[in-house]
Structures are given as C-alpha cells and as structure tokens.
Amino acid sequence: METIVGTIDRVAFSFGPFTVYWYGIIIGAAMLLAISLASKEGTKRGLGEDTVTDMTMWAIPIGLIGARIYYILFEWQYYLQNPGEIVQIWNGGIAIYGGLIAGGFTVYWYTKKKRIPVALMLDVLAPYVLLAQSIGRWGNFTNQEAHGGEVTRTFLENLYLPKFIIDQMQINGVYYQPTFLYESLWSLLGFGVIIALRNRKGLLRQGEVALSYIIWYSAGRFFIEGLRTDSLWIGDFLRVSQGLSLLLFVGAIGIWIYRRRDYPPKTYYLEGWNLKGERD
Template sequence: MNFDLLALNPIALNLGGLEIHWYGVIIAMGALIGVIMAMREAKKRHLDPDNILDLVLYGVPIALVGARLYYVIFELPYYLANPSEIIKIWHGGIAIYGGLIAAFIVLLVLCKKRNISPWLMLDIAAPSVLLGQIVGRWGNFMNQEAFGAKTTLNFLQSLHLPHFIVEQMYINGAYRQPTFLYESVGNLIGLALILILRNRKYLLKRGEVFLTYLIWYPAVRFFVEGMRTDSLYILPGVRVSQVLSLVLFFVAIGIFIYRRKNENDPWYNEL
C-alpha cells in the first residue's frame, strides 16, 4: 500500500492559480494569536499596545529576511552556484534562529527610539514568539518537513499518536520520527511554565521572562535538532543550531545569575 497517497494536501486553497499553502495559513494564525496575547500583556504592564503592532510591522518582514539570509549563508556553495534561488523562499529554506536574531535587532532599535525598556519589551514578546514556534511546527507537519530519521509504524503507534499524524510521517517511502511534534510539545510545556511563573508575584524580575525563554527554547531545540535529518552544518558532524543553542543556553543562565547579583531590577509582576 502506498501511504504517500494518504499525506495531507499542503495546499489550503487554489484561487485561480494562486495557491495558498497551509504552512502560511498556520503561521499567520500563530502570529495573530501571538500579537493579541502580547498586546494584552503590554496593556497590563502599562505599555502602549501600539508598540507591539509597530514591532510586528517592522519586525516580521526583517525577520523573514534574516531567516533566509541565515539559511543561505550556511548553504552558500549551492546558492553561489544558483543565485536566482536566493530570493525563492517559497522553495523552502528559512532558519528560525536567523529570524530571531533579526527581530531582536529591530526590537532594540525600536526601544531605543521610543525610550522603552528593552527588557520589558522582550519579556512581553517572548511568550508570543514561543507560541509562534509551537504553532509554526505544524506548518512543517503539513509540508512533511523538519522530520527525523527513519522509524517503524509500530514505534509511531506506541506513542498513541492520532492516525493522521502517523500517516503524514510516511515520507519518501519510510516512516519518520515526528521531530516537529517533539519540538512543538516541548515548547508548549515551556510556554505553560513561563505563563505560570510570570504571573506569580515576587518571583521573576524584569528581563527574566525573556531569559527563561532563552534557556528553555535552546534546550528543547538542542535535543530535537540532534534527531533531525535536514540540519545545517558549520563543520562535518557539527550542527549550527545545536552550537547556537548551547551558546544561548549558557549565556542566558550567566546573564540571569549576574543580574540577580548585581542589578536591582523591579519585579516583573509588580510593574
């Protein structure tokens, strides 16, 4: 039986030749929910919610460029040989870390111009970003990408996954590890934890919601990345995302400890 035929259609709508992909629909839904969540939190922290809209307006397109450039840099031989492919983002090839770096720069510039605490803005934005990453992995699911090594039907069934997920994990003639799901669930746990912690008084200080995200997400990504088959490599056997995850993880812990010892920041939930 050819299980490839059971794969879900990645095209949501076809409007007179214009194809709307589920990937884009899912990403847009995640972004919308994230923006609403961030705007509500901004209002609670006495920050004009319009600043969140402006961050999205400027940050999203620049983040897409950053995500693409990051990918192109680590696949440079191919793109030097095929320069016309560089702008064809619809052929695949974006990296979340590149997008996060670009968005981070936009956030710092916006906060500088408007005299807003970058730590406060990062605290407000971090849970929404994590939500976007949780939802975004289901876009990868629809495209049958970001999967892991070959596995067996029995293994997937032992995870008690819904049948449609098992079917979608039959890719190129073999069942695959659902690494998209591992990362999505791992980040969902992290999001729940962050939302619980940030609402407790006298627990997290300004900047520590973001630092908690910067500890949690790289930890999840490090382990999941080691299972994927489509990683970018900085050296043979050395995955770029795993190296960057380790750096961010330990830097975030170091900053967390340093700020607790040396800075008298306000409590996040008392702003």
Template sequence: MDSVLLAIDPIAFQLGPLTIRWYGVIIAFGILIAFLVAQKEMVKRGFHQEYLTDLLLWAIPLAIIGARIYYVIFKWENYADNPIDAFKIWEGGIAIHGALIASFLTAYVFTRIRKDSFLKVTDIVAPSILIGQTVGRWGNFINQEAHGGEVTRTFLENLFIPNWIIKQMNIDGKYYHPTFLYESVWNLTGVVILILLRKVNLLRGEMFLFYLTWYSVGRFFIEGLRTDSLYLVGDLRTAQVVSLITIIVAVIIFVYRRFILKVKVRYQE
C-alpha cells in the first residue's frame, strides 16, 4: 500500500472525457525541445525556416506508426487471435527502434524529393534526436515501466540518485533498476559530445554515424538489464541484435567513406 501511495499519478489532467497522461506530455515536451535546438542549427546551415516543420509533419505520425508496427511484429503472439487489437495503441506497446527506422526512412524520402542531402540533414538533427530520447525516457519513469530487474534500496541509494526517483522505483513493494535513468544519462552525455563535435567539423555523415553508434552501444548494454524486452528468438533480445547490427554497419560505413571513398565534404559545408 505504501508503494502505491508514493507512486506518481501517470495522469496529468482530464479534459472532459479526454485523459492526458504524463507520458504523452513528456514525449511532446521532448519533441518540442529537440525541434527548437535543431531548428536553430538548420537555419544557421542555410535551410528555410519551415523546412524542419515540413519534415516533422510527416516524420512524427509515421514514427508513431512505425513504433507500433515494430512492437506488434515482435509481440505478434499477443495479437494473433485478435488482430484488431494491434490498432489499439492507446493500450500501450510501442518501440523506439521502430520509430527511428520510420523517421529515418521518412527523412530519406523527404530529402530526396527536396533534392537535399540526407546526411547533411541527419548530421544537423542528430543531437536533437538524442535530446528527444533523453527527455522521453522520463515518460517510462512516470509509468513505472521499462525498468530493470529487482535490486535493493541500498543499491539505489549507492547510486546517489534523488529519493523521489528511488520511491518511484518501488513497484509493488520491490525496487528495480532505473534503466530509464541509465539510458537518459547516456543519451544526455551523447548530446554534449555531439554538440562539441560540431566544432571539430567532421566529414558529412559522421555526426549521424556517431549518433547511431553511441545510442546503440548504450542501448545494447542497458537492454540486458530490462525485464520487458522484445525477443527475436529464445533469449535473443531484439533491441540488442538491432543495436549490434547498427554499430557494425555504422563503423563499416565510417571506415569506407573516410579511408576508401575519401569523402572531402565537411559537416559545415
């Protein structure tokens, strides 16, 4: 009972029959902050002020659809008997990898239509994607989901995290790894590094490749702690497989472009 009383109410407020949850509010806030940061850099790099808005009008809804499709594919056993439930996204069940795949495909098509460089655009928005992911993980915190295995309160206290986080990680009388926090801190560190890398003036595409590698390394290890993973086969976690493939592909592309193709176009160009 005590843990229930201490838990943060996942409902932010009611608008008549409409229930607004903190998860949605936090996700929206993360998108807004990410947009403002990316927008400033886009304009600085010579893009029209409405360019990013036009892209997001397609990318955001398609990312939500992609996140749902990805989740349903790897949780099909939950929907096989009643496929209509796959459309009930309000009941929960989305995956960030699905959202990212859909977003990048959307950005690729969008930039091709606009005759712009996909890598130039993704280089610019890479820090903002991590900002959105940094903030978005706190939605999981409010919902008391996407956590790791059971730990002791002493373990959490030794992490020197605030007591209100420790209390929220008390679920039904047991404490759990705050994997949302691990990933949020990892992503925030990546944001700082990416912003600093802008001054290094890497080759075009390398900011994006760094983002893919950085996020995937963190996700690979943090996913191993989680208790709600999607599984590919047996004990093979889908997110870890996708992360490992992403790391390998990103490193191969980096080496190929820099040392074999010897690309000369820089980030600032």
C-alpha cells in the first residue's frame, strides 16, 4: 500500500471504532445536492414533488452495488483468492460506469412501474448526475487516487494549480498527473453546457438531454482514462472504460439520429409531462 505524503488527511474524523473519510462526506454531499436539484426540476416538468426523491432511494443503493460488482468482475482473479474482501467496499474498488448502468436500469424499472416517461426522468436526472460526478472526483483527490502517470512539480506549477493540489499530488516523493481534476472540470463544464442547451425552447426533445450527457461524459472519459494508472483492463490491450466510452459515444449519437426520424416527433423537453394531458 502506498504511503500518503500529501497535506490532506483522508480521514475527516473518528469516534470510537468508527472512522469517517472525506471521500464519503464528499460523495454524500454530491448526491444530496443532485437529488435536491433534480427534485425541483422534476416538479417543474410535471413529475410530482416527491417522485425523483422516491426513485433515488432505490437508484442510489442499487447503483453502489452495481459499481462494486462492475469493479469485481474485472478484478475477479484477485477476489477469487480473497473472497472475504468482496463486501469490503470501504477498502476501495467501485467503478462509476457500473453505478451508472445499475442506476439506469433502476430508473427504467421505476418509471415503468409508476407509468412515468423514462426519457423525461433520465433528462431531469442527467445534468445533476454529471454535477455530482464533478464534485465526487474531489473524494478521489483526498484519497490520492484516480491520478495519472509521473510528472514533475514544474509540470504541475505550469498548469497554474493551487499549492494544495500540487502538494496532494505528491505520493511517496513522486508527483502525479491530476486526472481527477481533469475529469472534474470536464464534468462541471458539461453540466453548464447541458443546462444551457436544455433551457432553450425548441431545441432538445425528451431523451436528448440524457443523450447529451452520455456523449459529453464518454468523450471526455475516453481521453482522460488513457492518462490514468489505475485502469481496469480487458487482457493487456484494452482499458475497460475507454472501450465502454467509445461504445456509449457512438451508440448515443446513433440513437439520437434514429429518434429524430420518428413521426410524430418526440415532445420537447421543456414541455414536460402531462402538461397537455398526455401519457406515454
């Protein structure tokens, strides 16, 4: 295990036998913010005041389980030899794509059960999921993980980074590329772009906000993943996240084009649900 030499202790506080890490606090705060904002947006779009909150009570725990299973599947040789560590999620080992896939299926199940338009629900959630991902990457920062290869301190200083980030990117006397920061900023920029596009009348149809999220995030993740040193691999030739990112990017564009050919055309996002007495 690496010896952490950064200036930020990954432990926020302890009481008795319990230890609370900054990672958990940051991830929890990001989720709460996303749920709050999505709930308000869902209410504006006619989904009901508590619909989004109720759905996330299912999607978050199932998403965490999916994130863990996804990670284990690509590290199965290790966990076959150490089965007792499978449930030790506090020791690390979750993958965002696994969480998004499991969460997406949960949203689909919930919306079908409640007879709510799945595309609209995904549209409401997508920008705030991206915002939560942007914030959550700072949990990786406190853990000194999700970083890239070795660089010099001069390299980091030339990026005009604050000193606390530069210091935290030093592990065992070696400086590393802050790929966590690249993804955080890419996600934050994407959040702003998607919100701006979403709020323009007559632009995005229902389902296209979520597709915009997939296209934006997968494009950035493809390139950033290539810089990381902790990637999951298929054999020795393909980074899992890069392969999935490419598949999602192409697939989302294809679905967008296909859906635009539908007649009658899909409802615009800003028209919401049930505002014209419509149900799907």
